[in-house]
Amino acid sequence: MTATDSAALVDDLANKLRDLIVSGEIAAGTPLRQADLAVRFGTSRTPVREALRQLQAGGLIEIFPHRGAIVRIPTPWEVRESYEVRAELEALAARRAATRLSTQAIAQMREHNDKLFDLTRAAAQEGSQDSTSQILDAANEYALHPAILAAADNARLESVLDGVQASLPKNVPGLLLLENASHREENHREHTRIIDALAAQDANAASDLMRAHVLSAGDQVARWYERRSTKILRH
């Protein structure tokens, strides 16, 4: 995956910016000054602008004619819409994966899933240091779902799904897993059931379970955004 194609520099910029945004390091709603970003990355404004265009195409930022770009602030209903789309795509991935997974790949999934559950629980008890939360977030989301997605063996599906997820900050799901024990356990339980369905090569069950799982996670995330927006309204 190291510079498979395309002009590295601009895409690197786009990726770095995307990471900064989805990791929450650049908060939603922040205006993006081209000049600032240019000095931050040590380049001229030209590649920054091209990178911004790319992010705009992905829907992560919004560019206003002569007023600059801002990080899009997802509204709760946008979150629900995105998760509804994502649920359908992940359901498709699970359906395809069900008939393509080796038994040992499934065993590894199960192992990783349990291990990550333990890690998350441990980190939650220790306290919320940013670094660990980041790591866990990455580790968790990099765990079951990408494995299933890879097993689905459909490049287009992968890129579309990446696009959907890249339009929302992904630190929120991680936060929820850390701060809400029951949600964490529910999450693990659903993961386990999905793996069971995959092991049984029951494509329909895997698909349905995955859809429900993503929808329920999306509901949690949407509620988080709803709480946040009411909090903001109260100032």
Place this chain on the structure above:
Amino acid sequence: MTATDSAALVDDLANKLRDLIVSGEIAAGTPLRQADLAVRFGTSRTPVREALRQLQAGGLIEIFPHRGAIVRIPTPWEVRESYEVRAELEALAARRAATRLSTQAIAQMREHNDKLFDLTRAAAQEGSQDSTSQILDAANEYALHPAILAAADNARLESVLDGVQASLPKNVPGLLLLENASHREENHREHTRIIDALAAQDANAASDLMRAHVLSAGDQVARWYERRSTKILRH
């Protein structure tokens, strides 16, 4: 939809280019010279480059480091992958639309569907003039599917689906409808059944019918590309 946001000029360029490509006016595999495009659109190379970036993000073209951009040539299996994804998304759209359509909207759908069927059949008998084929292609694809998509009332779904479709030239489905009578009739029959399910507010049936419909259309398109590639191999 007239310049809702973002700097109009660059996005206009991107849209024009996209249209030129998906309409087949610029064939797949064509190298895109920035200078040529610049003079063609009467601008400098700078906005052209930004537009190219945007199209690259959509997956329609491919940019090689210092060698230029080419229109991506979809391989048959890529076509299948795309249609599989599209089928799932359109199925979701149909499921959502089933509970949101007024009876009069359904009546209009039925009417449009029949009218377009007649138009297509008439055009097929007259002969294949490019202009009519273009019109029919646009009219057909702008008919049932977008109406259902709009009724689904999910902006994210709409944009993702647009992205999927924008990565494939859309003149091929139109051609197929013109040159293949049985496919044309099958298409109309499936559309009718979908509308029936929508009218009955049977979300599951509408969803399943739509998925099957898109998959079958995708199969036709993929076979077209397979025929084409074998023809090319034979020179």
Place this chain on the structure above:
DNA sequence: ACTGTGTCAATTGGATCCAACGGCGCGGTA
């Protein structure tokens, strides 16, 4: 005191300029 207008500063957008990279052909040598 409030509103409307005019000017100014800041920022973006487009054009031009220059450097870097890759391909291709020519020439030299084994």
Place this chain on the structure above:
DNA sequence: TACCGCGCCGTTGGATCCAATTGACACAGT
């Protein structure tokens, strides 16, 4: 004659320069 290397040319990529648009502030008039 075939192969390897060197240098030129075309194209892209990045930086800088200049114009265009927007928002804000201040001032004047009612």
